[in-house]
Amino acid sequence: MTSTDATAAGPGRAGVWNLPNILTMIRIALVPFFVWFLIADAPGLRSEAGVWRWAAVLAFAVAIYTDKLDGDIARSRNLVTDFGKIADPIADKLLIGSALVMLSVLGELPWWVTLVILVREWGVTALRFFVIRYGVMPASRGGKLKTVVQTAAIFLYLLPLGSFAPWLVWVAFAVMMAAVVITVWTGVEYVVEALRIRAKGKLQARNDEGQEPA
Numbered sequence: 001m002t003s004t005d006a007t008a009a010g011p012g013r014a015g016v017w018n019l020p021n022i023l024t025m026i027r028i029a030l031v032p033f034f035v036w037f038l039i040a041d042a043p044g045l046r047s048e049a050g051v052w053r054w055a056a057v058l059a060f061a062v063a064i065y066t067d068k069l070d071g072d073i074a075r076s077r078n079l080v081t082d083f084g085k086i087a088d089p090i091a092d093k094l095l096i097g098s099a100l101v102m103l104s105v106l107g108e109l110p111w112w113v114t115l116v117i118l119v120r121e122w123g124v125t126a127l128r129f130f131v132i133r134y135g136v137m138p139a140s141r142g143g144k145l146k147t148v149v150q151t152a153a154i155f156l157y158l159l160p161l162g163s164f165a166p167w168l169v170w171v172a173f174a175v176m177m178a179a180v181v182i183t184v185w186t187g188v189e190y191v192v193e194a195l196r197i198r199a200k201g202k203l204q205a206r207n208d209e210g211q212e213p214a
Contacts, residue, residue, distance in 0.1 A: 023070035027063045027091040034059040038102045049160030057158045063095050099154045120187040127194040134201025142186040149179040
């Protein structure tokens with residue numbers, strides 16, 4: 001399909017095999033390589049901050065860049081598809097989730113941080129499915145900020161900072177704590193929004209039933 005054909009097809013009708021979706025697939029494919037690089041750098045689960053750790057940093061950076069790139073291309077070329085709407089957030093959660101879990105497995109990040117973030121992320125996903133019959137719960141500005149801060153915190157944790165600037169470890173921790181606060185706060189906002197959408201949807205349904213002819 002040419003870009004002209006994709007534009008004419010409109011949002012949600014572009015072919016699955018377009019550039020944004022391919023970039024999303026690449027991001028998903030990078031996740032197992034990213035995890036393997038971290039494991040390869042840590043025999044006995046003790047990080048050596050060697051070449052494999054830097055490979056993991058590079059894989060994470062490339063994956064994050066594809067996340068921004070595929071969204072920009074999809075919007076600018078009108079290549080938004082149903083597949084992309086589903087696959088893109090799944091790819092993000094796989095990447096962020098695997099990074100958090102691996103950092104905790106390696107003993108570099110407290111498990112409670114990983115659990116708080118993962119429970120919030122999958123909880124919001126479940127909420128979206130819960131209220132989808134009443135309406136769509138879009139990403140908020142706070143949600144987008146949360147993603148940026150989480151990504152920055154994980155990137156700082158992945159860098160072998162202790163080997164050349166130990167004080168930067170505390171910077172990484174501070175950014176991660178900010179990410180946790182924003183993550184919890186926006187999670188509460190999404191719960192409130194989901195309840196509002198559900199209540200509004202039920203009210204509309206009752207009104208529609210009342211307007212049906214006898």
